[in-house]
Amino acid sequence: MSGLVRTADGRLSEVAQGSFGGGFAWAFSRDFKLAWRHPGETMLVIAFFALVASLFPLGVGAEPQLLVRIGPGVIWVCALLAAFLSLPGMFASDYADGSLEQMVLSPHPMAGWTLGKIAAHWTASGLPLTALSPLLALQYGLETDTLAVLAAALALGTPILSLLGAACTALALGARGGGMLLALLALPLFVPVLIFGAGAAEAQASGLSPSPHLSLLGAGLIVAAIALPPAVCAAIRIALD
Amino acid sequence: MNHAFYLWMSYGATALAVLAEIVALRARRARALRLIEEERDLEAQD
Amino acid sequence: MNWFYFASPPTFYRLAGWLAPWFFVVAAVLGAAGVYIGLVEAPTDAQQGEVYRVIFIHVPAAWMSMFLYFVMACYGGVSLTFNTRLAAMMARAIAPTGAMFTFVALWTGSFWGRPTWGTYWVWDARLTSELVLLFLYFGFMALASAFEDPRRGDRASALLALIGLVNLPIIYFSVLWWNTLHQGSSVSFKGTSMHVAMLTGMLLMAFSFWMYSIGTALVRVRAVILERERRSHWVRALAART
Numbered sequence: 001m002s003g004l005v006r007t008a009d010g011r012l013s014e015v016a017q018g019s020f021g022g023g024f025a026w027a028f029s030r031d032f033k034l035a036w037r038h039p040g041e042t043m044l045v046i047a048f049f050a051l052v053a054s055l056f057p058l059g060v061g062a063e064p065q066l067l068v069r070i071g072p073g074v075i076w077v078c079a080l081l082a083a084f085l086s087l088p089g090m091f092a093s094d095y096a097d098g099s100l101e102q103m104v105l106s107p108h109p110m111a112g113w114t115l116g117k118i119a120a121h122w123t124a125s126g127l128p129l130t131a132l133s134p135l136l137a138l139q140y141g142l143e144t145d146t147l148a149v150l151a152a153a154l155a156l157g158t159p160i161l162s163l164l165g166a167a168c169t170a171l172a173l174g175a176r177g178g179g180m181l182l183a184l185l186a187l188p189l190f191v192p193v194l195i196f197g198a199g200a201a202e203a204q205a206s207g208l209s210p211s212p213h214l215s216l217l218g219a220g221l222i223v224a225a226i227a228l229p230p231a232v233c234a235a236i237r238i239a240l241d
Numbered sequence: 242m243n244h245a246f247y248l249w250m251s252y253g254a255t256a257l258a259v260l261a262e263i264v265a266l267r268a269r270r271a272r273a274l275r276l277i278e279e280e281r282d283l284e285a286q287d
Numbered sequence: 288m289n290w291f292y293f294a295s296p297p298t299f300y301r302l303a304g305w306l307a308p309w310f311f312v313v314a315a316v317l318g319a320a321g322v323y324i325g326l327v328e329a330p331t332d333a334q335q336g337e338v339y340r341v342i343f344i345h346v347p348a349a350w351m352s353m354f355l356y357f358v359m360a361c362y363g364g365v366s367l368t369f370n371t372r373l374a375a376m377m378a379r380a381i382a383p384t385g386a387m388f389t390f391v392a393l394w395t396g397s398f399w400g401r402p403t404w405g406t407y408w409v410w411d412a413r414l415t416s417e418l419v420l421l422f423l424y425f426g427f428m429a430l431a432s433a434f435e436d437p438r439r440g441d442r443a444s445a446l447l448a449l450i451g452l453v454n455l456p457i458i459y460f461s462v463l464w465w466n467t468l469h470q471g472s473s474v475s476f477k478g479t480s481m482h483v484a485m486l487t488g489m490l491l492m493a494f495s496f497w498m499y500s501i502g503t504a505l506v507r508v509r510a511v512i513l514e515r516e517r518r519s520h521w522v523r524a525l526a527a528r529t
Contacts, residue, residue: 167446167450171430171443171446171447172430172433172443174434175430175433175434175443176433176434177433181429181430181433184422184425184426184429185426185429185430185447187422188419188422188423188426188451188454189450189451191415191416191419192457195415228450231446231449231450234367234446235443235446238439238442238443238446239439239443241439241442244336244337244338244402245337247338247341247398247399247401247402248337248338248340248341250398251344251394251395251398251399252322252341252344254391254394254398255344255348255391255395258390258391259499262383262384262387262503263503265383266503266506266507266510269507270506270509270510270513272510273510273513273514273517274513274526276514276517277513277517277522277523278526280517280518281523281526281527
């Protein structure tokens with residue numbers, strides 16, 4: 001995209017102009033295509049999710065009543081951990097080969113393409129997790145309505161995790177301490193999402209209404225989508241200085 | 242209920258924490274001064 | 288008035304060194320008075336007996352844990368806005384004391400909960416969010432020290448502190464928003480239902496902790512300044528004299 005700009009000596013000149021939507025679309029399609037062509041990471045996220053969710057019945061015993069009771073929380077924790085483990089991939093390769101610097105220099109507003117990147121990352125991690133969750137919910141013997149609420153909670157919560165995770169990943173780019181540092185930064189921030197997300201499914205399972213939890217998650221998603229991209233941008237700038 | 246135990250554990254832990262912090266502060270300052278001295282000696286050798 | 292006069296490390300180093308002892312003295316006096324009132328003067332509680340006296344440590348420590356995080360985040364914000372080194376150093380200096388008070392709040396709360404609620408720990412909203420606060424402090428300290436370039440650590444941890452500010456209202460209002468085991472607040476700006484001696488003891492301890500925190504922050508920032516500015520002329524001269 002380009003536009004006309006009046007320069008200091010009064011002449012009009014053509015200059016590349018970016019836009020929020022243009023940046024979003026560009027980054028989203030790029031990262032989505034990359035993830036589509038290299039599905040390995042998404043496969044790993046799904047495999048990890050299913051694997052860890054299988055560990056719990058093996059560890060605590062497969063008594064159906066117990067599994068139904070712990071199901072929502074356990075599935076949520078596994079999804080959260082899987083989402084967490086996929087975080088480094090969001091910026092790692094672009095940071096390493098210098099593409100991130102190039103993106104910062106682009107005419108597109110930074111918030112646009114960072115949101116595009118985060119959204120694309122969510123389609124490769126949070127979305128598959130949400131899609132797989134009903135299957136795991138059946139393995140835990142959850143009722144259909146609980147299962148539906150669990151999927152809805154994950155659909156609302158995993159984007160928040162991607163947004164929060166993006167901020168933490170950007171902050172920790174190139175830091176010593178690697179994954180452990182990222183865990184220390186991200187997991188405490190994930191806690192409210194976990195509480196409301198698992199709480200929604202558990203409310204449904206107990207016969208209460210899950211709408212307060214889901215509403216809070218929805219509100220949280222809106223606030224996160226607005227407030228966190230600037231924070232991610234600031235963190236990327238700090239990382240590149 | 243032996244309340245004295247809980248009170249001692251609470252007030253005692255706080256006193257210990259404060260003490261530990263002050264000791265750590267002095268150690269940090271000493272370490273900083275030592276670091277400065279070491280670097281000065283290293284540069285004096287050049 | 289030149290507001291940035293004390294933003295220069297050597298000037299602030301001297302000022303902090305001059306001020307710090309006074310804060311410790313005041314903290315000690317207030318603390319002694321507070322502990323005396325807490326353990327001796329204040330009457331025995333009708334329901335809890337003597338063990339309620341943990342409140343004189345627990346509540347002030349919890350207040351400080353939240354207040355210090357807020358101040359730390361403010362210094363972080365200042366350091367990002369004005370790109371000053373000293374504000375970032377102050378944030379680093381405050382963090383360990385904040386973490387200490389968070390730990391004390393959790394620990395004393397635990398030992399108060401055991402005889403009164405029957406358990407050392409419960410995963411209710413307030414305790415969980417206070418525990419999260421402890422992890423936020425650790426995350427701040429870890430991130431600040433995770434880079435070769437200390438300025439990068441300054442900026443990253445400042446941004447992290449600002450992001451984590453959302454946890455403070457959650458802790459503060461958790462007893463209001465959730466059905467929790469933890470007691471609701473009995474002290475507010477409008478007044479209190481507490482006995483006068485108990486309130487006095489709590490306020491004395493709160494001020495004592497506050498003065499202590501300022502003292503430790505000033506002493507710690509001096510050490511941070513020495514570490515960070517160790518290659519500069521004035522630090523070399525200072526160390527040679529010491």
